[in-house]
Amino acid sequence: MSQKTPRSFFKPLSIGAPEPYRELPVKLERMIHFVPPHLDKVRAKVPDMAPTVDVILANLEDAIPADAKDAARAGAIEMANMYDWQGKGTGFWSRVNCLNSPWFQDDVSELVLKAGHQLDVIMLPKVEGPWDIHFADQYVAQLEAKAGLTRPILFHAILETAEGVARVEEIALASPRMQGISLGPADLAASRKMKTTRVGGGHPFYRVIEDPKEDGSARLSAQQDPWHYTIARLVDACRMAGINAFYGPFGDIGDLEACEQQFRNAFLLGCAGTWSLHPSQIAVAKRVFSPDPEEVKFARKILAAMPDGSGVAMIDGKMQDDATWKQAKVISDLADLVASKDPDLAAAYAG
């Protein structure tokens, strides 16, 4: 028997640690905004930026130079205490360095001991199997007990190695601390030996082409999405485990149109949110990961026509039944969550 018993799965892993959640807290997490915490100028903007996003993440891993790792960790702890994250409802997360790095232990221990009361989620990069989650799970439980925390800190894994993709279901199920998983297209491309230098998005060479034309005229050709398989697999693994899937970074900051398309594909396939690497991507993520008001109106027509969720109805010429009722409920529930935070969208959904 290699699995825990159902009862022990929900026991704290350390005496004095908080009990794991049985249900994840329901939170709006349309964008996880990445901040480099070692930069004083950027950190100073955090209290003004916090109310404009769903989640702010203090990044300690890649993109933070090795000689700035200590400063970034100290900056993250300062950020935790710069704003009333728990009281005001913006998520506060940190991406720590990976488990085999010289920084992981100090990143996690300092964050939990000095900022654990404000920290919602630790993002774990380069997770390759459930053992990575189990190790971090036990370690964090010991720190939670030491810090006297009463609310468990959650984990978010990045799917960014071929090994991780091969075990994504096991990773998603590894602990009740698991909150979600993001795609890490840059590291994943390297791990898979994909031939691209881009961070997410399409590639001009990855396309389909029409059959040759008899008259020899130009054949239609269009770019395809090289991330489609991974996103679809990620969504299935996450939703099977009752956690959320997220797109990840879109590196071409200047191409907001392509960024929007990539985010939208992920949203349609089931993702709950994405990363924003630059302030200009925040509005894009907000637009994409909030349901369209017209879709919400239609979904609510379906719910109203079938109040007990069963039967059959025709609405605007389209057949509705128990299954479409469930689809409508996904959109309507998300709209309620968005409306609870965003007065403009609340008005658009009510109209």
Ligand code: GLV
């Ligand atoms: C993110 O961490 C990535 O590697 O894409």
Ligand code: MG
């Ligand atoms: Mg990465």
